[in-house]
Amino acid sequence: MNVAGLSLRDLEYAVAVAEQRHFGKAAERCAVSQPSLSAQIRKLEDTLGIALFERTSRRVLLTQQGEAVIRQARVVLEEARRLLTVARGTEGTLTGTLSVGAIQTLGPYLFPHALPVMRRHLPNAQLVLSEGRTEGLLEELREGRIDAVLLSLPIDTEGLATEALFFEPFLLAHPAGHRLEDLPSIGLKDLDPNELVLLEEGHCLRDQALVACGATARGMRHATGLETLRHMVAAGTGYTLMPRLAAGEGTTVGGLVAYRKFEGDAPGREIGLVWRASDPRAPGFRDLAQRLREAPPPGMRPV
Template sequence: MNVSGLSLRDLEYVVAVAELRHFGRAAERCAVSQPSLSAQIRKLEEALGLSLFERTSRKVLLTPRGEAIVAQARTVLEEARRLLALADGSDGALTGRLRLAAIHTLGPYLFPHILPALRSTWPDLTLILSEGRTDSLLEELRDGRLDAVLLALPVEGDGLAAEPLFFEPFLLAHPAGHRLCAAPGLSLNDLDPAELLLLEEGHCLRDQALAACGLSARGGGVHATGLETLRHMVAAGAGCTLMPVLAVKGAAKAEDGRAATVGGLVGYRSFDRTADGPRPPGRVIGLVWRASDPRDRGLRQLADLLRRDLPAGTEPALPRTAD
């Protein structure tokens, strides 16, 4: 096949089907009829002499060679966007579509805070939001299925750029009337490991809670599938847990700002900084993207914007030091 026969539009069709695993939804994204999209992909497959997709009545799967072609197609499209940005003088700017994701324990509480500023600063930017677990989000980011992710730092791996945004403290969520309610101060040492409730394996918050409490990966006997289920387990009196402050602020706001939520059955306490160090247990939230992304400058501007407007209850990512 001659290079002149390749169409960037056809590559966009292929990438859309690979990401959505559905020809109809891919056609909607690309603003084209499904028959036209299917015909162009068939034409590309014939020209390449291979099948990109396994087509069944229930789902669409990438073939092994199709996976390699799609990965390269994403690279070609990214470089094409860089070329267009250079041509119109907007190299590095946030334009077009931004696929932004966050970890499950952050997205529902942070997105409402940042969206007004994002829409105001980049009114023509099309935002596609999603959530997931850290490992899967980083895999999608490296594969080009996401443009940027909001998660807890640090992250490992080459080819990624990261900017810290803010420090999010953990609070202790406990059943109303718990023995720690009346304690004069609260330290991690006051927690009973047998009472500690955790998210199931695969959630980074689980690992962060275990590390904060100095427990092994086997610590905590009862697990929850999500943060809100974890909150309801506390309300049911099953134990205590470490809760990110944004999840606490969001719950309190939803229940008219009451300090105890879930019908008054859950209370929250801050940790004593003098007991556990200059900062309470918590996590640093950052923005991560591919270092090769042509919109690197715009993504750093996005990080600056998010740092300037810290969510309630959070602190600057780097602690202030004395002059």
């Protein structure tokens, strides 16, 4: 079998099916009809002489061989995309569509500040933003569905490249009028784990808060998102650690939430930009990180 018998389009179809685990959705993503996509997948399977997918008309599964083939297909497609950037002479720069993800406890608060910076620095890029949790975002990043992620460091950097941007302190967010207001200054040791409210599992902020407070999670109240968490504080359920960026102007829920800095070495998290180590646009990402570092949002500390 000659390599010329393969089609990059078919590989894209196969990767789409592998990711969506659904022929119809994959077809939609590839902008073809489902029968066309089915036919091409079948042709590809014939060409390779193996079954890539197990179809049970109700669910689509990757065969074991299929998994290995899809992994390699992603490599082929990445190199082919790179060919296009080489041809454009824009290798190493950020142009065209650029998908940037951010963790949910950061994106909505950082993007309003960072987007103008990014737009100015990357006038030739179309930015596509998304949000998720660390684990999901890194999977999407590794699979090439997104190009870069803004998240809290450190992470498992296997196959990834990282640039630290700044240190974001945590503030104490407590119900207005809470007895903690009487203290002249607040340290982590003043917190009572029983009064702590957290995000649900999977959010890195949850784990960081637990570590900072030296507490364990058992039996603790939890919220599904940062805004829910804020409203739980407003409702008097307890207090929590709030990232500085999420505690800006007009975030007191009508005065029901109060924020306070910690004395001494404040808890917080390091925010960084992450991309695939294999991405040829590394210099562009490093430039971008530098710009973001030079224009940090108010309240951030340099790393």
